Amino acid sequence: MNREFIDAMQHLALERGVTTEEVLEAFKEALRKAYIKRQKGYRKEEVDAGKGPEVDVYIDPQTGRIEMVEVRRVVEKVEDPDKEIALSEALQYDPEVQVGDEMEFPIDPEGLSRMAIQDLRQILTQRLKESERNRIYNEYKDKEGQVLTGVVTRVDNRGNVFVELGRGEAYLPKSEQIPTEKYYPGQRLKVYLKKVDRSAKGPSLIVSRAHEKLLEHILKQEVPEIAEGIVEIKAIAREPGRRSKVAVMSHNPNVDPIGACIGHKGQRIQAVSAELGREKVDIILWSKDPKEFIRNALSPAEVGSIELDPEAKKARVKVTKDQHSLAIGTGGQNVRLASKLTGYDIHFEEAEISDLDEAIRRAAEEEAAAPSRAREEFEKLFKDLSE
Numbered sequence: 001m002n003r004e005f006i007d008a009m010q011h012l013a014l015e016r017g018v019t020t021e022e023v024l025e026a027f028k029e030a031l032r033k034a035y036i037k038r039q040k041g042y043r044k045e046e047v048d049a050g051k052g053p054e055v056d057v058y059i060d061p062q063t064g065r066i067e068m069v070e071v072r073r074v075v076e077k078v079e080d081p082d083k084e085i086a087l088s089e090a091l092q093y094d095p096e097v098q099v100g101d102e103m104e105f106p107i108d109p110e111g112l113s114r115m116a117i118q119d120l121r122q123i124l125t126q127r128l129k130e131s132e133r134n135r136i137y138n139e140y141k142d143k144e145g146q147v148l149t150g151v152v153t154r155v156d157n158r159g160n161v162f163v164e165l166g167r168g169e170a171y172l173p174k175s176e177q178i179p180t181e182k183y184y185p186g187q188r189l190k191v192y193l194k195k196v197d198r199s200a201k202g203p204s205l206i207v208s209r210a211h212e213k214l215l216e217h218i219l220k221q222e223v224p225e226i227a228e229g230i231v232e233i234k235a236i237a238r239e240p241g242r243r244s245k246v247a248v249m250s251h252n253p254n255v256d257p258i259g260a261c262i263g264h265k266g267q268r269i270q271a272v273s274a275e276l277g278r279e280k281v282d283i284i285l286w287s288k289d290p291k292e293f294i295r296n297a298l299s300p301a302e303v304g305s306i307e308l309d310p311e312a313k314k315a316r317v318k319v320t321k322d323q324h325s326l327a328i329g330t331g332g333q334n335v336r337l338a339s340k341l342t343g344y345d346i347h348f349e350e351a352e353i354s355d356l357d358e359a360i361r362r363a364a365e366e367e368a369a370a371p372s373r374a375r376e377e378f379e380k381l382f383k384d385l386s387e
Contacts, residue, residue: 005064018128020061026127028057031068033123035107040082053082055107068107074099133202136168140205144196147217150207152187163191168205176208180241181277190214190275209276210240218275219246222268225260232257234286237340241277245297245337247286258283284341290315294346297338301327304351308344315344318351 006020013023036042036052046052058067072085074097090097097103150163150170161172161183172191177183191207192214198204208214216233225231230252238244250257261283262269272281287293291306294315304318319327327348328335339346 003062003064006061018131022127022131024059024061026123028059029127030123031055031057031066031109035068035070051082056104057109066109068109069104070107072103072105074101074103129202136205137196137198137203139167140165140193140203141196143193145193145213147190147192147214148207149188149190152183152185152189154185155183163189163207165191165193165205165207168203170205170207172207172209176206176210178209178241178277178279180279181209190218192217210238212236212238215244215246215272215276215281218272219261222271223261223263225250225255225257230255231260235341237337238279239333239337241279243280243282243333243337245282245284245341247284247293247297247341249286258285282337290342290344294338294342294344297341298327298334298346301334303327313344315342315346316349317346318349320351324348324350 009023009027010020013020032055033044033047035055036047037044040052042052054071056069056071059065072083074087074090075084076087076099078084078086085103087097087099090101090103093103148165150165153162153164153169155161159174159177161177163170163172170191170193172183172189176194183189189209191209192211193205194208194211195206196203197206215236215238219233220227223231226233226248231248231250233246233248235247236244246261248257248261250260260268263271269281269283273279282299284296284299287296290308290310294306294317295303298317301319301323303323304320306318307316308314317327326334329337335346335348
């Protein structure tokens with residue numbers, strides 16, 4: 001080998017987008033494997049499993065000069081002839097050698113180099129794949145829990161979607177999709193990076209369109225008050241593609257948290273809904289009082305008294321017959337989301353309007369109407385005096 005060999009390695013590194021050191025390491029590995037397979041008779045699977053002698057390879061990066069040695073440990077009794085040498089034999093090479101020492105036996109690399117070059121492409125391809133996998137893992141491991149934008153590359157026969165995130169391809173399984181959405185190659189999507197796994201086949205990037213954090217991220221993008229911390233999202237309950245409930249509060253008494261999220265003529269909340277496949281998003285006022293929070297969470301239904309069992313996290317809610325179906329919602333959706341949002345298992349009890357309740361209601365109506373009646377009497381009196 002000579003300087004031309006190093007120049008060829010550098011050209012190959014540039015062509016493959018890796019460093020010269022990576023190519024040289026791949027070539028060293030190819031030489032080791034060529035020697036163990038060709039000279040020692042081991043199969044590829046055995047070599048890959050680490051069987052065979054220990055071989056060290058040295059390549060001068062300036063001149064391309066190659067040195068190879070087989071390393072054996074000196075022992076009293078040989079159990080592994082590929083890696084060990086008996087003391088009695090070792091003393092013939094070095095009279096001062098002792099048990100436990102390592103001895104190096106030179107190997108002529110010339111014949112092996114041609115064989116190794118044949119294996120280099122395969123080994124280099126494998127090394128490049130491993131290197132690329134490591135790069136992808138290192139790039140995305142710290143992005144777990146973030147929302148990223150990607151492009152759909154393909155959809156398989158089972159409906160699983162694959163999304164290109166830049167350097168890595170992510171997997172959007174059926175369970176993490178929005179049921180009402182249709183996916184197609186070239187489609188741009190916002191996805192939540194749910195998990196980054198490392199396996200023998202490389203890093204696995206699992207993304208989601210159904211996660212609550214995706215809705216939270218989009219709300220922050222569309223509502224400046226949330227991004228600035230003026231309005232805080234306290235809880236989210238979601239049935240992807242259908243309906244969500246978001247509990248919010250304001251840290252500024254002059255800012256209405258619900259109005260800020262909805263926006264002028266509903267523009268902000270409509271933009272959020274459009275990003276999630278027209279999913280309906282209800283904005284709920286959060287309250288530290290569990291009863292008030294449950295009452296708000298069950299809107300648009302109007303409910304009566306609420307009894308709580310804080311230890312069991314159960315709530316009994318009285319609701320009139322005309323509000324019962326509204327409180328439950330289509331297919332139980334409203335009460336399901338309210339339960340998830342508040343953390344309470346909600347049960348309804350039918351309530352009837354009592355005579356006392358009716359009397360109170362009428363008194364309230366009369367009290368509200370009192371000012372207008374007084375005004376009418378004053379105008380009548382004034383008219384009579386004028387005449």
